[in-house]
Amino acid sequence: EPLGLGREALPEEIAAWDVDVMPDGTGLPEGSGDVASGEGLFQEKCAACHGDFAEGLDNWPALAGGEDTLDHKDPVKTVGSYWPHLSTLWDYVHRSMPFGQAQILTPDETYAITAYILYSNYLVDEDFVLSDRNFSEIEMPNAGGFIVDDRPETEYPVFTAEPCMRDCKESVEITMHASVFDVTPTDPADKDKTDPVSKTEEPLPDPELIAAGEKLFAKCKACHMIGEGAKNRVGPVLNGTLGREAGTRDGYKYSPAMIESGITWTEENLRAFLADPKGFLPGNKMSFPGVKSSGDIEAIIAYLRAQP
Amino acid sequence: QDGPDPLITEVQDWARYTGAGVDETPYGLPIRFESDVIRRNVPWLTADPISSINFTPIHALDGTITPAGCAFERHHSGAIELAKPDYRLMINGLVDRPLVFTYADLERFPRQSGVYFCECAANSGMEWAGAQLNGSQFTHGMIHNMEYVGVPLKTLLAEAGIRPEGKWLYVEGADASSNGRSIPLEKALDDCMVAFKANGEALRKEHGYPVRLVVPGWEGNLWIKWLRRIEVTPGPVESREETSKYTDTLDNGISRKWTWVMDAKSVVTAPSPQVPVRHGKGPLVITGLAWSGRGAITRVDVSTDGGRNWRTARLAALGQRMAMTRFWLDHLWDGEEMLLQSRAMDETGYVQPTKDALREIRGENSVYHNNGIQTWWVRKDGSAENVEIS
Numbered sequence: 179e180p181l182g183l184g185r186e187a188l189p190e191e192i193a194a195w196d197v198d199v200m201p202d203g204t205g206l207p208e209g210s211g212d213v214a215s216g217e218g219l220f221q222e223k224c225a226a227c228h229g230d231f232a233e234g235l236d237n238w239p240a241l242a243g244g245e246d247t248l249d250h251k252d253p254v255k256t257v258g259s260y261w262p263h264l265s266t267l268w269d270y271v272h273r274s275m276p277f278g279q280a281q282i283l284t285p286d287e288t289y290a291i292t293a294y295i296l297y298s299n300y301l302v303d304e305d306f307v308l309s310d311r312n313f314s315e316i317e318m319p320n321a322g323g324f325i326v327d328d329r330p331e332t333e334y335p336v337f338t339a340e341p342c343m344r345d346c347k348e349s350v351e352i353t354m355h356a357s358v359f360d361v362t363p364t365d366p367a368d369k370d371k372t373d374p375v376s377k378t379e380e381p382l383p384d385p386e387l388i389a390a391g392e393k394l395f396a397k398c399k400a401c402h403m404i405g406e407g408a409k410n411r412v413g414p415v416l417n418g419t420l421g422r423e424a425g426t427r428d429g430y431k432y433s434p435a436m437i438e439s440g441i442t443w444t445e446e447n448l449r450a451f452l453a454d455p456k457g458f459l460p461g462n463k464m465s466f467p468g469v470k471s472s473g474d475i476e477a478i479i480a481y482l483r484a485q486p
Numbered sequence: 487q488d489g490p491d492p493l494i495t496e497v498q499d500w501a502r503y504t505g506a507g508v509d510e511t512p513y514g515l516p517i518r519f520e521s522d523v524i525r526r527n528v529p530w531l532t533a534d535p536i537s538s539i540n541f542t543p544i545h546a547l548d549g550t551i552t553p554a555g556c557a558f559e560r561h562h563s564g565a566i567e568l569a570k571p572d573y574r575l576m577i578n579g580l581v582d583r584p585l586v587f588t589y590a591d592l593e594r595f596p597r598q599s600g601v602y603f604c605e606c607a608a609n610s611g612m613e614w615a616g617a618q619l620n621g622s623q624f625t626h627g628m629i630h631n632m633e634y635v636g637v638p639l640k641t642l643l644a645e646a647g648i649r650p651e652g653k654w655l656y657v658e659g660a661d662a663s664s665n666g667r668s669i670p671l672e673k674a675l676d677d678c679m680v681a682f683k684a685n686g687e688a689l690r691k692e693h694g695y696p697v698r699l700v701v702p703g704w705e706g707n708l709w710i711k712w713l714r715r716i717e718v719t720p721g722p723v724e725s726r727e728e729t730s731k732y733t734d735t736l737d738n739g740i741s742r743k744w745t746w747v748m749d750a751k752s753v754v755t756a757p758s759p760q761v762p763v764r765h766g767k768g769p770l771v772i773t774g775l776a777w778s779g780r781g782a783i784t785r786v787d788v789s790t791d792g793g794r795n796w797r798t799a800r801l802a803a804l805g806q807r808m809a810m811t812r813f814w815l816d817h818l819w820d821g822e823e824m825l826l827q828s829r830a831m832d833e834t835g836y837v838q839p840t841k842d843a844l845r846e847i848r849g850e851n852s853v854y855h856n857n858g859i860q861t862w863w864v865r866k867d868g869s870a871e872n873v874e875i876s
Contacts, residue, residue: 180583180645183591187576187584195576195715198656198666201724227533237533249739253851255730260741263724270726273664277537280563280662324733327745333847337749338835341787343796349876350792350825352863356617356759356872362624363528365760399536399564407529 199269203314206268210309211290213297219287220294222463223276226412226431232256232298236409242298248323258299262321264313268292278400278412279465384480391481394474401464404485413464419443419482435461448479516555522546525556526623531612536564537663539606541627544753544775545760549802550631550810551601554685557630559692560606560706562663568712570696575642575680579656579717582647589682589696595637595645598679600702601809603777605629605748607705607732607854613841614850617861617872620759625860625872626751631777631810634700636681639674642716652718656725657699660714667708668722669701673746677702677808680713703779703808704746705854707732737849748779750838751857752786752813752830763868767821772799776811778832783811785831790817792825792861792875793840799828807833824864825875841874
């Protein structure tokens with residue numbers, strides 16, 4: 179018997195949250211996008227992690243390639259080589275990508291990026307246009323590559339027998355040692371002993387301000403990494419930003435506007451940039467509206483300064 | 487020992503001066519001497535800690551309940567802060583009445599509680615091709631075991647009224663990844679729970695505050711955190727998390743899907759690479775954990791000679807369904823090398839297989855669901871290493 183708790187979900191609310199797309203295309207909105215515009219969008223919004231050709235950078239997923247590797251050692255699982263349904267790609271790009279900026283893509287942009295990823299897997303031609311109308315015509319190469327969990331038939335009978343307790347085998351030899359790979363992370367306590375933290379000579383700014391800046395930096399983390407081991411992501415690494423020439427971080431794909439700006443990241447420039455990124459440097463890639471409070475900006479700059 | 491122990495004969499500071507007052511740490515933390523008992527990350531596993539996993543320090547724990555503060559975390563777009571007043575749970579799709587609940591609404595439904603393990607399907611996944619990581623924390627630490635309180639999922643579904651065409655659920659979270667997964671209705675109506683408390687306290691941020699889904703015995707990826715929407719559907723959505731990930735590729739290139747159940751598994755947590763034997767020969771407590779997604783653990787055997795001979799360990803308590811069980815073997819160590827193993831059995835009669843037995847059926851590319859028997863090589867000096875044996 180219902181308790182009468184909760185309230186009716188309004189159609190607008192359901193429309194806002196119910197965006198999933200089923201394998202048969204149910205749930206797709208009207209729209210279309212072509213490979214060429216998809217390529218441009220991909221360079222701008224996806225390539226920082228997935229590479230210009232969807233080949234994947236560092237540990238970020240490759241989206242293309244890997245054909246005929248599934249029965250090899252270390253198979254390369256990409257959209258082309260592994261994903262069984264195109265709906266999954268459209269749904270995931272539209273719902274959860276770009277990483278750190280989910281749900282900014284319009285349906286047309288999503289169709290275009292999906293088309294480009296299909297193209298990068300040699301599944302469509304360069305003049306292909308994907309839309310809600312031809313969506314279900316695309317067959318993914320590995321669509322037939324899945325079976326429903328068969329452990330109840332293939333494993334459970336084999337692994338259900340009274341186990342041996344005495345003299346179960348004649349001899350035992352060690353065949354492999356984890357120490358050979360040597361991939362276990364070092365215990366932080368051990369590291370402290372061998373690698374004492376060096377004290378910097380120069381006094382750092384107010385630790386409270388830095389701590390406040392670190393908290394505020396949470397917003398930036400969606401796109402930027404900072405600190406030890408930081409890598410370029412949607413945005414460039416921000417270690418040692420103060421005093422650095424803009425647009426010069428190795429391996430990061432900057433907008434032409436940033437490369438050609440000729441500015442140095444002085445406190446003054448950072449203040450102006452953080453307050454209004456698009457206004458300060460039109461055409462740059464940072465899609466962040468800016469920090470309103472000047473106190474917050476000072477805290478973020480203090481934090482950046484403390485990350486040499 | 488040379489003479490009397492000064493820790494006994496001399497008055498120590500803690501016996502003379504006063505300690506901390508009651509309000510020094512209003513919400514407690516472990517004493518500083520335990521600062522090495524923490525979740526640890528394996529940086530090379532993932533591209534970025536925002537979409538990554540860390541590991542429960544199971545080597546340093548005893549009993550069965552995992553303290554929330556060191557229970558592993560797995561996020562796909564980072565752990566978000568979602569306040570109770572901002573929380574909404576929608577049930578829509580093939581229902582008579584699409585509904586929206588607030589957090590306060592959820593607290594008005596009849597509650598239930600249950601202790602369940604939550605294991606990432608990738609736990610021990612790095613060990614498919616052979617022994618890689620030294621420490622039970624790293625080989626088996628993608629697991630925690632907590633006591634949950636919440637509302638049975640079937641109660642909430644009944645409130646909305648499932649239509650006859652509804653066969654599956656699609657569940658998703660409020661974070662940027664949303665981590666949507668499909669669950670067959672049968673499981674949802676059986677034992678799933680919409681939980682808001684764990685180990686007596688509110689869920690921690692990293693475990694889905696204020697509300698997460700509990701799917702007893704099934705892989706952790708289904709335990710949606712920051713649960714925001716439940717859609718009753720005619721079939722599975724086949725989302726990213728249930729096709730491109732969390733599917734298990736066999737030797738022949740064909741992949742198993744819908745491998746939701748976590749099979750029976752166990753591991754000796756101590757001695758182990760992070761917990762060497764420091765006391766030399768004599769009485770030694772060998773301890774570990776066992777669990778099964780198909781029911782209760784009924785027996786755990788332990789071998790000190792690489793599986794030639796086995797002894798049945800003592801269970802700390804009767805196994806509970808889909809919950810961790812602690813075992814102890816009170817061993818008299820002769821100071822010689824040991825090849826330590828444990829082997830779990832559950833109420834279905836399933837016996838935890840060797841890694842080679844699993845590889846024979848699946849090959850080495852499955853990534854997920856590696857529940858093979860773990861071997862620690864304990865040397866004469868008491869140090870231990872992760873090895874594979876014949």
